[in-house]
Each structure stands twice: as C-alpha cells, then as structure tokens.
Amino acid sequence: MPVIDYIDAIRLAMKEEMERDEDVFVLGEDVGLKGGVFTTTKGLQEQFGELRAMDTPLAESAIAGVAIGAAMYGMKPIAEMQYSDFMFPATNQIISEAAKIRYRSNNDWTCPVVVRAPIGGGVFGGLYHSQCPESVFFGTPGLKIVAPYRAYDAKGLLKAAVRDPDPVIYFENKKCYKLINGEVPEEDYTVPIGKANVLREGEDITVIGYSLPLLFVEQAAEDLAGEGISAHILDLRTLQPLDKEAILEAVRRTGKVLIIHEDNKTGGIGAEVSAIIAEELLYELDAPIMRLCGPDVPAMPINPPGEKFFMLNKEKVKEAMRNLALY
C-alpha cells in the first residue's frame, strides 16, 4: 500500500469520485485554475474541465447556496470553503436549508452536498485562518459532520460523504495536510460515517479525540508507555452522529477518560461526549471525566507565544494523560 499525505488522500478521493460519477463536481474559491490555495484540488480542472472544477466569486453564502441547489437537483457537489473561518456567511444556507430540506419536504427533496472546510491552527494563521467551528454546526439535526485524522480516513470518509444522500460537512485539518501521512489503499473503499475507530488499545486511560490533536495523543501515548501507562485511544472520525457505542465501550475499558480537541472547551464536542458518558456510565467511572481543549478566548492569537499557548501539543497532552493515569 502506498504511503501518501493527508492532502493527497483528499485530492485522490475527489478525483476518483469525479471519475466514478459525472454528477460529482467541485466548486469554491481558486479551486479551478489555481488548484486550491493548499493544492487540494490541483489537477482537477485540467482533468475534468472548468465546469466540474469551478472557480467561484468570493462569496461563501453563494458557494454553499449554489451547491445546495445543485444537490437538490440531483448533482453531487463538493463545495470548498477556503478556510472554515470564512464559512460563517454560509451557515444560514447550511443550517437552514441543507440540513432541513429532507425533513421540510417530507422526503420529497434531498441534498447530497459535501461542504469541505479546513480547520485548525498552529500554522501561524492568526485569528481568521485558524478557527475550529465544529461547535457552530454540531447539534444541528440533519447535518452529518466528519473530521478525519488519518490519511486513510481522510480519503474513505470523503468518498463516503460524496456518496451520502444527505449533507455532510467535511472538516479537514490544514495542519494535517503535509504533516500526517499513512498507508492508503489504491482500490476503492469508503469509511462508514458514524463509526469511531480505536487507534491504540490500552488499559489505564481512555483518550477520545478527533483530528490533529490525536497526533499528540499518539505521540504522548508512545512516551507514556515507557512510564508504564497504557492508553486506549479512540478517534471519533465522525462528530455527528457520534458513535455512542464506541465511546461507551472505550470508556468502559478503563473507567478513566480524557477528551481532547482543539475547538474551545465550552460547548465543544467534548461537552457532549462527556454528557453521554455521564448519562450512561456513571457506575463504571473511576475518575472525573476530563477535557483538554483550546482555551475559551475569542480566537487564535497571531503572535507566536500566544499561538503556542493556545495550541495543544505533545507535552500538554502528555501531562493531562499522566495526571489522569495517576488519579
């Protein structure tokens, strides 16, 4: 199996889906001629033409709205938000239209749209190129939200999202693009939406997370194994719907759970995961449910020390994991 970068896994997924189904097309700012500001859509316009790798004006509301309309009409659009930070003008389209159309029309209409948006900081992007807006869309029934961490899942989940009959938000982590790589099969496969994945088996603590911070968790787990602490790591992969069974099974394993994400703590995914655990597993908990998340400050600072303070890293994660193990 070839080892490829996370960003190439995303590009391959789009390329293969566009080859498989001519209803699939991508649209967004600079996705055509330039091939995307991160090169995510590089080569797609050459291969599929301007109409299937479509450059749009700088208007996220229009990108989402056009994609939603096309999807309702039977196309399979992949709408790219250049940065998830710029996604907010499109929230009305996504939350009020895409998420509701099936329900609102009593199954007469569907909206098989995929909205791709790069999340996350640590790239010296400052306030408007670093946000994690998961919590804005999380808890909107009618939306599916995926946030892959491994290259394998990046490709498999994007293919699953394209083939899903309902709107899917695909949060790809921009820091993972070149940082994360892994074995990705050449043959066609999908990763089911709504299924979490155990990254590492362990007995002392359970760590639940998604996207980039799992890299720090894996690195920290490796270090902590040397200290005799064995960590069980669960990659949520899909944020909505959450894989409840997998969460409960992972927590049951150790009775001690740490939830990690880069989005800020208050009202984040971790709050819901924590509530599920508290509702279902009180009598199997051996320690308070712990969370390690971005701080509740308005945005990623632009200055390097501030960014370092905001971002999770291996040391912060390791310390939290060790404290939970020692509890």
Next chain:
Amino acid sequence: MKTLTEIVVPQLAESLVSATIDKWLKKPGDWVDIYEPICELLTDKVNAELPSTVSGKLVQILVGNGETVPVGTAVCVIETESGASGEASADSRPDYTGSVQASPGAAAPAGDSEDAPMRGRFSPAVQQLAAEHAIRLTDVAGTGLGGRITRKDVLAYAASGAGKSNQQVNAVLNGNGGSHAVDAAAQVRSSGLHLTETPRLPKIEVEGAAGLGRGDSFIDVTPIRNTIARNMRQSVSEIPHAWTMIEVDVTNLVLLRNKLKDEFMKREGINLTYLAFLLKAVVNAIKDFPIMNSMWAVDKIIVKRDINISLAVGTEDSVMTPVIKNADHKNVAGLAKEIEELARKTRDGKLTLSDMQGGTFTVNNTGSFGSILSYPIINYPQAAILTFESIVKRPVVINDMLAVRSMANLCLSLDHRILDGVICGRFLQRVKDNLESFNTESKLY
C-alpha cells in the same frame, strides 16, 4: 562573553510543516548581520531566503544543502557577543518539559496511610467492582492520587484472590451475599446516614387511613388564594374587630334609579347600579368623619387625606379589592363608570398593581349575592369596611302606619383601636341620611 544562538526554520505559510535548504549563502566563520539572508529555503508554497535573527559569527551549519527538515528545526548556530544578547534570550522555543516535570508533584506516591486524603473516596467503578467481587475496600491498597483506590487496584486485588476469604464473612454479616462493599463496621462516618445504607423510613400507622383517597381531593393553593389567606389572617389576628349595622330606607333611591337607568344605559353604555349611589353616600360621609379614613400605626393614627375606596369584587374562586382613587372627586356617573371598569378588569384578570394600591376604606356590595347581613373582615390596614346588603321590600312602620318600603342593611366592621361606637354610629347615620336624601330630582352629574 559569547553566546550561541540557533537559527530555526520559520513557519513560512499556513500549511507548511517542513522546508528544504536549497543553498547556503554563508559559510562557517562568516560574519552575519541581523536580518541578513543566510540561506535559501524551498517549500511547497514559497521559496524564500532565511534571514538571521541576530548579528554574529556563523559557527556551525546543522542542516546541509538539499536536506529537508520540519519547521522549527535549528539549521545553524551563530555566536553573538553577550552585549547584544537580547535576541538570544528571546529564542522562540520555550521549553515545555520544565513545567511538565515540575507539575506532577500533586501525584505524590500513594499508599502511605497518614498522607492519603483520597483513601476513603471511592469512585462508582470501584464501588461496583468491590460489590461484584465481594471485596472489603479497607483491605485494598490504593495506588491512585492521594492514596485513592483505583479501579485497577480492585481488579488486581480480585485477581489475586485475596478477597475470597472475606466473601463468606461478608455473606454472614450482611445476610445478603455481601452486596455492601463497605460494611457498617468499616464506616468512617459516625453520624448521619451513609449512602450505602438503606434509608431508615419511619413507619407511620394512620388511624382510619382507609378514609383517605375515597372521594377527598386536594386543591393546590394558588398564589392569589395564598395572598387572600395571609391578608385575612393578618387582619383578624391584629385588628380587634367590632361590628355594627344600620337599616336604610332606599325607596326613593329605587325610584330615582328606575327613572334614570335606561337613559343612562343609552348615554353611557353601562348599568347605573345602586352601588354608585352608595359610594357617593359613603364618600360624602367620610368627608364629614375623616377618622373613618385612617389606619393604626401603633403610636399614632394616620388619617389619610385622599379618599380611595377599595371595592370588593368577587370572582368564582377569589376576591379582589381594586381601588377607586380620589372617589370624592367623582360624581355618581363617574363612580358608576369606575365600578364598571374595575369589575370588568377583575373578571378579565387584567388588574394591574396600581389598580390594587392605595385603598383607604373598603365597600363590599354583598347584596349582589343575596345576603342581608354579613360580618366583613377589615381590609388590612384600613380602619373600617362597609357592606351594602340586598334591597328587599318590607313592611315598615312610618308615623304609626304600615308601609311597604324598599329597605337595605349597611353593615360596618371597624378597628376598635381607632374607632368607637359613637363615631361609627354617627358615620353610619350620615351614610343613611345621604342615601335617603336621594330623590327623583337628584342629579347624576
């Protein structure tokens, strides 16, 4: 003094995680000024020159031409003079490990019973496992924070088989297979109810309990009911009530009203009630006897200047006392309108707080529900309350002759701290005179 400073690969673009050194522009031994390019970098997004962050002598190149390294990696070392070491200390790589190693001091070695504040705190998982395996937790060593017994401690203890011998003991002690992990003897708490105990419920035998639940029903006390109850109790318990009654001949008033009521209805759209006339009579009497319009203030009596008449208006399930403000400024027609307005608001539940405040004397039209005699409770903190009873035709002796007259009773409850019989008698007599002096020539406006 010389200081060595590392130059690192900076974050050149958002998605950049690594960079390749294309070509070194300086070689070891060269002098480098601050911001002077030292090498060229190749990345996926940009090609750039790497400027020096300090001035000094390049002493060592760490990464050679063509090598690719992650962002943040040191590529060379520059020796600077100590005087200009401001940059050196501003090295942008704070060391996290220092703080990490310092902090887990909280996780002090466990097991020492003197220093084990968490020894007696059992997590739900620990309690459940202890119950399942019939383990007495006092026998288990704790390896967690502050000597806490962790889930794994219990599992290890169970696996070692050490708990087995206790199983029978516990079964005998508890008589239920040892389901209580922490038995009574091991409890630290000496008072109160322990969570693992079944709460002690007192057994109460109620005599004639069979009678309950057979046709009796409970009505929740509404806030308005509660307010009425509180006010009534306060009035009855604080105010020494006295009571008196007078009989009034309202025959002429009946004639007057019959003469005017149709036209009044046409003109004003509302009923011309007897109550309006009564209020006029009462208000005029209060003007003559202001002490009726007062309240008890322990060391003094407050006589109110404004005459604000509280009007008792009943609904199906409560009674309200909306207030006609400055009733002495109004004529009979004006009073009739006020009565109509307040009664409507009360029925519709539209009374506002200001409609209810400031009353100085209360009138209750008890005749409207057929009463001929009532004993009203004073509307606290007022001094008196007057009821207007049903108008009934009765044989009356006038000048030693029998006549059929329309008669009505007025009842007055009074605060005997403020008022006495004489003044109240005079007041009632004045109300009676006022009512009886209405005749078919009286004006409403």
